[in-house]
Amino acid sequence: MSSVRTRLSPNGRIVIPAAFRRALGLKSGDEVVITLGEDELRLSTSRHALRRLQTLVRKHVPKGVSLADELIRERRDEASRD
DSSP: OOOOOOOOOTTSOOOOOHHHHHHHTOOTTOOEEEEEETTEEEEEEHHHHHHHHHHHHHTTSOTTOOHHHHHHHHHHHHHHHO
């Protein structure tokens, strides 16, 4: 893992070095996710954060179960009761 030292500007901004932006495929205007950990900040691309979340959710969903199908079924059941 690479690291670089940078300074915080008076208004709280930091510059992500160009080599890091290229490595992550970041372009001006791209959205990033900043996570606060124990004494650290973690900056991720939105794509990476989504993949990490999907992996976490998959651990808790049984194989062959579609959460989208479950939600649709629940909504239809609720609508039929009204």
